[in-house]
Amino acid sequence: MLGLKLLTDPRWANIAESNLGEILTDHAWCEQKAASNAIMLITQNPEYEDLVHELTAIAIEEMQHFQMVIDIIKERGYTLGRERKDDYVGRLLKFAKKDGSRNQAFIDRLLFAAMIEARSCERFRVLSKNIKDENLGKFYYDLMVSEANHYTTFLNFAKKYTVDVDVDKRWQEWLDFEGDLIQSYGTKEYIHG
Numbered sequence: 001m002l003g004l005k006l007l008t009d010p011r012w013a014n015i016a017e018s019n020l021g022e023i024l025t026d027h028a029w030c031e032q033k034a035a036s037n038a039i040m041l042i043t044q045n046p047e048y049e050d051l052v053h054e055l056t057a058i059a060i061e062e063m064q065h066f067q068m069v070i071d072i073i074k075e076r077g078y079t080l081g082r083e084r085k086d087d088y089v090g091r092l093l094k095f096a097k098k099d100g101s102r103n104q105a106f107i108d109r110l111l112f113a114a115m116i117e118a119r120s121c122e123r124f125r126v127l128s129k130n131i132k133d134e135n136l137g138k139f140y141y142d143l144m145v146s147e148a149n150h151y152t153t154f155l156n157f158a159k160k161y162t163v164d165v166d167v168d169k170r171w172q173e174w175l176d177f178e179g180d181l182i183q184s185y186g187t188k189e190y191i192h193g
């Protein structure tokens with residue numbers, strides 16, 4: 001799925017469902033961070049008109065997702081907790097190139113975003129297929145579709161705006177790195193846990 005090297009064990013969905021308040025809080029902040037990341041890319045790369053336009057739409061959509069999640073939290077009698085540390089995303093960020101050319105750092109930042117979208121999409125798919133709560137299952141199915149589109153947008157911009165990066169080759173390196181990394185996850189009630 002989306003080139004991912006390792007798929008999540010469906011039992012992770014049961015762990016998530018058994019601690020819904022916790023996964024919803026973590027999920028809400030994932031959406032906020034996705035919006036912030038899109039805004040950061042806009043701020044640092046204003047010269048790419050189509051990127052500014054499409055990432056503005058993504059930032060808005062991610063905040064709409066945030067709003068949907070906090071509505072669910074409220075409906076179900078939970079409270080939004082503080083942001084949870086996302087160790088998985090921290091490890092991906094370390095993998096992103098920062099010391100090469102400006103274009104290399106830009107392209108890797110787009111691939112970093114595409115990678116998180118791809119895995120989030122896969123995790124939402126696992127939730128949609130395995131949780132017992134039908135309403136939440138439908139909710140996660142819709143989000144899965146949305147994040148798959150974001151993944152495509154980020155990857156396509158990387159291909160469009162590369163100057164000195166072989167994007168196909170670098171994307172394979174990302175997929176290999178993430179495939180190893182994700183082996184240590186899948187046991188906690190976090191979106192990337």
Ligand SMILES: [Fe+2]
Pocket residue numbers: 031034061062065146147
């Ligand atoms: Fe989202």
Ligand SMILES: [Fe+2]
Pocket residue numbers: 034062117146147150
């Ligand atoms: Fe997204």
